[in-house]
Amino acid sequence: MIITDFRYEHIPEAEALALSCYDEERREVPALPEIHSVPALKDFADNHMGAAALENGRLVGFLCSVAPFDNVFRSTDVKGVFSPMLANAAILENRAAIYAALYQYAALKWVQAGAYSHAVCLYAHDEAALGQFFRYGFGLRCVDSIRTMQRLDTMQQLDTMRRMDGQRLLKSGSAHEGKTGMSSLGGFVFTELKPEEYCQIYPLESMLNSHYRKSPFFMNRRLESCEEFCEECVRNKDRCFAAFQKGEPCAYLKLSDTGETFITQASDYIHITGAFCLPEYRGRGLYQNLLDYAVDILEKEGYTRLGVDFESINPTADRFWSKYFTAYTQGVVRRIDERIGQVIIPE
Template identity: 40%
Template sequence: MEIFDFELKHVEEAKLIAISNYNEEREYVKVLPEIYTFPDLEHFANNGLGVVAFDNGRMVGFLCCYEPWESAYNSKAKGTFSPIHAHGTVKENRCRVYRKMYEAAAEKWVKNKITYHSIALYAHDQEAVNAMFTYGFGLRCIDAIRPMEGLEIQCNNEVIFEELSKAEIPKVREMRKLLTEHLGHSPCFMYSTQEVFERWLTRAEARNTRLFVAIDEEKPIAFVEIAGGGENFATEVPDMCNICGAFCLPEYRGKNIYQSLLNFTILKLKEEGYNRLGVDFESFNPNANMFWTKYFTSYTNGVVRRIDECALNN
């Protein structure tokens, strides 16, 4: 097997491999949409950070990433990310191909002082997952999906469910703050200062999303925030919506309120012609992991590796 730099001449063949890998995941997750327009790969050929693998003259895989950014995951490290469309392999010897490609790509990345490596893998591609896990990666993020069909639950009728108007969005500020505080605690450790939270809140309230809430005695007690697109190309189809925020006050949990709010949201969106609902969440958030995997099917595993800073001195 030979590893080369990923160049423009490799784009079309690499795209066929990536499409094939996506369709493999669709065999496990039937609700994933059929994709007619695949994301462009040319910019990955221009940043000099990608690699391609050949075996006996045949392309067997490629691994590319975005340009690096500073302070990855609010750390002091420079990071990069390889989305699900920026890598792929043929089925034969997949684990070995991924390992060989990552060895070559990681050498490039660290030479460019990129020490936070993040790769989105298909959840049912056990060979790719195993290749990355044995090379020091751990699970961080998950994308999941479900058909826009009502939940099989006994709905809670003791509270009111409704969609907020744009003017009413500030009503969930306190819950957004509580969600941020929750993510800052163990085992998530996604801590935000008050200043960072205020900046994020300003952006969150200005974005073009929809908020559905559960209300008890005129007080919002839970919300689900819905956006058009999500975290990968599969979420960009017109008949799909994506959850980009969710929270329920602790004292109202365990009463089927959040399930009922989700069901209300699903039925409303289904009436509007949407057929799929996506969500992304941190795997190390126990509340989110337990809830979303009960009602949604995972289709990506976002894995990360932090290279020790001593490597930069080599």
């Protein structure tokens, strides 16, 4: 096996190999959409950060990354690289050994370019690839998950919600009132917010940022002002749903037509980009019912798939999303000792 730079002539075989690996994961996760082509890999040949594995002139694997960038995870001062979904792939035979050789070659480029945080997006059911990167010191950090646009099984939660405020739930078939843009259930009001109402959920967004900083998460993102938060939601064309009790927000859900992986480009897909529920309402069915409220609306609009990405180091998110969604990628990360840049790295 020969390991060399990823070049333009490797692109046709690399795209076919990437598509084959995607189909392999799709057999494990049927909710994934069927695709017939992958995004162009030209940019990865342009930046000279990739590696290709060849056997008898045939491409058997490749590992590319975006160009090194600052402020990795928006919460560190380190420079890093990221190999996104479809920017790496390997044939099934000897897959672990192929990835091992590819990373050894590519990692030298990355470190020489000053990138000390290495992140690679792998398929969640690819045990060979995941096992090899684990052996090289990587750990799980990010998860992309998906489900079909169907209501969650929350009926068993409704009695709990009723006990929370002592109100009688409406009988099945009329639990959601027919008010324009709103539904009520167990003393809670669910609604999709208008852009001028986004400021109502900013207090929850602030609590989410505080949650990021807690153990074992330790993610120190800058807290946006209310004005910045609202402007970003409008700029990204986000949609915000919220649950209120007595006029106060208890939970919110933010969605966008764009997400972390290329499948978010599908017209029938929408992605969760923000979510938070007050601690006192967790585990009681409130958030599940907020999701159901959003699903009812989105399904009628023609959306068939709902996605989410989250950090596995966030135990609250990991428990909740893993219960209702199926993982299809796992982002693994390794942090290199920055002091290695002070010595000459042998070729």
